[in-house]
Amino acid sequence: MNHLLVSSLAASLLLSAACQRAPDTAAAAPAAVASPTARAAGAPDLVARGEYLVRTTGCNDCHTAGYAQAQGNIDPAQWLTGSPMGFKGPWGTTYATNLRLRLADMDEAQWLDYSATLRTRPLMPDFALRAMSPDDRRAIYRFIKSLGPGGEPAPAYLPPDRKPPAPYYELVLPAAPIAQR
Numbered sequence: 001m002n003h004l005l006v007s008s009l010a011a012s013l014l015l016s017a018a019c020q021r022a023p024d025t026a027a028a029a030p031a032a033v034a035s036p037t038a039r040a041a042g043a044p045d046l047v048a049r050g051e052y053l054v055r056t057t058g059c060n061d062c063h064t065a066g067y068a069q070a071q072g073n074i075d076p077a078q079w080l081t082g083s084p085m086g087f088k089g090p091w092g093t094t095y096a097t098n099l100r101l102r103l104a105d106m107d108e109a110q111w112l113d114y115s116a117t118l119r120t121r122p123l124m125p126d127f128a129l130r131a132m133s134p135d136d137r138r139a140i141y142r143f144i145k146s147l148g149p150g151g152e153p154a155p156a157y158l159p160p161d162r163k164p165p166a167p168y169y170e171l172v173l174p175a176a177p178i179a180q181r
Helices: 003-018 036-041 044-056 059-063 099-104 108-117 126-131 134-147
Strands: 086-089 092-095 168-170
Touching: 044 059, 044 134, 099 134, 108 126, 108 134
Parallel strands: 086 168
Antiparallel strands: 086 092
């Protein structure tokens, strides 16, 4: 198979996993016992809900290096610290940010505003985050904050004319949007 086709297929699978929308109600989450980290952070119900949402909505697939390849068997201490894996396309090359550092200096109100209006470059499914209820976004915030800051910043965005260092997926997009075919 063509290298670009394989890369596009792999990225499509990751994107489709990341695009799964979170349930609309807290009742949809299974009952969970809060982890020691969650209990220490206070409001264990919201922190546990945030952990559930991060696990099930695909946040770790991109924002935790090696998570998908390890089928989720990554120590939570490494979760959401960004990734050196680039996604190169007509928009340039983007990297999944270190969410723990991004939220380190953000209070809850700032996060709720930020996440309600977030518009990013591909591949981040920002529309899925914006579609979440404020309570679900609050739960994600509290879970990420319970992990504390960690890791290093992810690589910076590269414009379309710059070749990224490996590792990266190169995405070739169809000439016309799929919905218009």
